[in-house]
Each structure stands twice: as C-alpha cells, then as structure tokens.
Amino acid sequence: MDYLITLAIMIGLSVALASSFNLIIGYAGLVSIAHPVFYAIGAYVSALLARDLGLPVPLAMLCGALAAAAASAAVALPSLRVSGDYLLIASIGFQLGVLEAIKNVSVTGGAGGLTNIPAFLVQDGGKGAYAALVIAFAALTVWLNWRIAHGPYGRALSAMRDDETAFAGLGRNAVAMKVAVFAFGSGIAGLAGALYAHYFRFVTPEQFEILQSAALLTMVVVGGVRTTWGPVLGAVLLQALPQAITFVDLPPAILGPLQGLLFTGLVLVFMVLRPQGLIAAGEAWQPAKKYSAKTRGEA
Amino acid sequence: MTPVLEIAGLDKRFGGIVVADGIDLTLNPGRVVGLIGPNGAGKTSLFNLISGVFPSDAGTIRLDGQRLDGLAMHRRASLGLARTWQNLRLFPSLSVLDNLMVGPRRYLGDRLLRLALDPAGVRAQEAGTRRRAEEVLERTRLSGVAATPAADLTFGQQKLVGVARALMNDARCLLLDEPMAGVEGQAYEIMQQVVREVAEGGVAVCVVEHNVAFIRDLCDEGVFMFAGKVLARGPVADLIADPRLTELYFGT
Structure with a gap:
C-alpha cells in the first residue's frame, strides 16, 4: 500500500511538472529545458528554511515556490530582452551552475544530498493525506493551466507565438508576458519540489540533472504538447510504466537497462508514428466554451 | 490645426544605406496623406521608424505632443499609434x-x-x-x-x-502599409469607405500605396519620397503630374 501511495505522489508531482512545463514550452513557446532546476530550487529552499531556520513547513514551501519563480524571472529577463533563443542557453547554463553550486556548498549537503528534512502532514494525517494533497495540487495546476491557456491570456500567447512583431505593434508587451508565464510555471515547479522534499525528506542534486529535463520533455511531447490532457497522460504513463515492469520478475541487472530502453524506445516510436503526441493539439486556438459564452453575455 | 504626428529631422542608416535622411513630416487630424515614391524610397522604413520596429539615429517623433522615439514598440501602440503591415502579419x-x-x-x-x-x-x-x-x-x-x-x-x-x-x-494616428496590394473588387470599395470614415472621426491617416488610383481617390494630400528624403508635398494630382517626380518614380 505504501508503495502505491508513493507512486501516486510521484505521479502527481510529475503531472504538475509536465503541465507547468507545457505552459512554458508549449503555450508560451519558450524554449527552456531547465524546468528541473526550479523544481530543485523549490525543494532545497523549502527544506533548508524548515530544517535550519525552523519555518513552518507550509510557509517554507511557499518561499520555495517564490524563490523558484524569482530565479526564473532573473534568468528570463536578460535573455528574453535580447532574443528568445538565448533563453535556452541561459537556462541550461543556469541549471548546470545551480546544480554545481549545490554539490559544492556545505549548507546544501553537497553531492551527498540534504538529509533530515522536516516531515509534513504524514505524522498527523498519514501518507494517504499527503498523497491527497499532492493530487489536489496537481489537479489545481492542470486546471489553472487550462484556464490560462483558453482565456484572454492564452489568446494573447497564441498571437505572440504566431507573430511577435505584430503582437508588439498592437501594444502588447511580449517580454513581460514571457517572463510572467516563465515565472508562474517555474513557481509551480518550485512548489512541486517543496512537496517532494518534505515527503521523501531527502534530496540530492543528481535528481535534477539534464536527464530529468529529458524525462519531462518526453512526458510533454509524447503526451501532446499544447493540450490540457497530453502532459497529464504523458506523466502518468512515463511514471507508471517503469514501475510496472519492476513487477515482472527480472534481475536488477536487466531491469535498469530495460527501463532505459523502454523510455527511449517510446520516444522513437512516437517520433515516427505519432509526432503530434497521444493527444493532438488543434491548429487553431480555442477559447473555453463557458468563458466565451460569458463574454457574449449568454450566461 | 494641431498636428497629431510630428516628425522632425528623422535620420536612419543601415551601414551605407540611408533609409531616412532628415525627414520632417506632420500628419493632421481628419486628413489622409498618401506616401508615394519608388521601391526603396524609404516609405515602409519610415513606418517602421514611427512604430518602433527599429530605433532612429536622430530626430524626434511626437504623437499628440508626446515623444515616441526611444519608446518600445508596444508603448507607442498603447499611446494611440496603430499600423498595418505590407505582408499582413495576421x-x-x-x-x-x-x-x-x-x-x-x-x-x-x-x-x-x-x-x-x-x-x-x-x-x-x-x-x-x-x-x-x-x-x-x-x-x-x-x-x-x-x-x-x-x-x-x-x-x-x-x-x-x-x-x-x-x-x-482606436488610434490617434493610423499607418496603412500597402492596404491595396493584391486587393480587387468589393474589398477595394470597402477599404476606401472604411479609411474615409476613420479619418472623418478625427484620426490622422497615412497610407503607403503603389496603386495610384487608390491614392488619388482617397487621399487629401500626397507626400513624395525618394532615397530617404521627402521631396514634395501637395495635392496628389499635382504630384502625379510633376514630370520631375514621375521620372524619379519610373527611373527613366
């Protein structure tokens, strides 16, 4: 049972990460693969504030999310003012730099990881309560992203992706929108990181490496970029599948490589057979039905 | 009449290519001005300088007295400057x-x-x-x-x-970059009518257009540009009739 609860928590966190990453690379068209580093910032900031400064865990989590959002804005602002392409370079540099710093600073526990992170909710409510919290957080993230993508903000993002010059010529501030969306998505990642840290109570820098970036990118792309349910499906599939094959009675020496093979094989199969992902995004931007009815005065 | 848009001494060069050379231009409310000149005269570049696609090297641009030069593109639009694009950009x-x-x-x-x-x-x-x-x-x-x-x-x-x-x-100043290129039939009439109505509402309109008939039918005035300079301004019929300008236009 514990195993299933932990799996549910991992899936919930992946859903939140993939969904917020989809907002950044899909809807906003911002090419960054550094989502895991904001996940890391949320985890470390929250863990350290709660462990070393004695902050209540919920407050520490909020600080972790805000720190991730602030860090992402600091990366995005200078690079987006030049050109969107620089964001990819800046974000990779930032990811490598932050992880290197974490590995070499004593306060973060170095490469060995950060231990004794204060627990939250589990001691009073049990692991089931924590899983419920994470799933509620994941659901909220998906809902928020849906709201953003299919309301006036999503319309503006769609226009911005189509033609940024014409967009600016209409009086819209593209840089401000990109920074805001990047900070929002990264803040969600930070909160996910904090939720991870206070459940597992142990984090190491290697969990947030480029490999994790690749996994997240796969979830979004295989699931279906620029769709609400694509990243959800991708996250569930890619979290659950590697776990599922552990039930097959195989020696660990084969199991590890088999998981890797499955992972990359899936990407290759999708690349050839279904490049749009499991759920395909429509060509045109669609407003939420209820929303457009309201602005027409029909509801 | 207080002008809506006032441009004074506007310069811009890209390396050795001069696209704006001391341009002075005013646009007045309720008036439609046609910008004519051969390809490469700097008409679209002037629109790009006004709307802020790229910055000018020298000179000032004022919209209702407020300086536009130096502002980002979206700021200029939010002050009441609107434009269309030669290549649509929908x-x-x-x-x-x-x-x-x-x-x-x-x-x-x-x-x-x-x-x-x-x-x-x-x-x-x-x-x-x-x-x-x-x-x-x-x-x-x-x-x-x-x-x-x-x-x-x-x-x-x-x-x-x-x-x-x-x-x-709901702009104070509207810049239309070749609204008629490739347009025929009904859209022609609609375009004429809409632009007229907009101007009657007190908007200063400037149109870049190669369709001389459209310019003649629509515009109160014409401005002839060549090599980044404003060479002449006056009734469109007079500009078209001027043999010196016709020669520059057709490059004979």
Missing part, C-alpha cells in the same frame, strides 16, 4: 474575431495577476472588446467570417482583417 492560429480581440489599446487579459485578482474586471473588459470587435467586423463586412481562422481567408479579406485589427486600437 495571427494564423486565431479566428478573425480573436485577431481583432488582441488589438485594443488596453488589454487586461495579458496580466496574470490581474486575471487572478480581478477576473470580473477582465471579463467585463473582454465583453466590451468583443462588442467593439463585432462592430468593426460589421463595418469592414467581415461579420460572416468572424469565426474563420484568419489563415483560411482570401487575400483581399486578409488585408481587410489587418486594417480591422488596427482599428481596434
């Missing part, structure tokens, strides 16, 4: 209606915090924008294609959408 993934709905000078829906804290306010503004967009579509005879993706329209209709989108700004 948003293909949006419907015609949504193309227009991105266009108002104030758009609360592009602020995440605003959306979170004041959803009712954003919704009210969206409703107002939608009514305004429907009205503009009516005027440009595009109501029938409001829900169609912009990319699926005929070229003439797309040109009209470009103008309709610019009208959403």
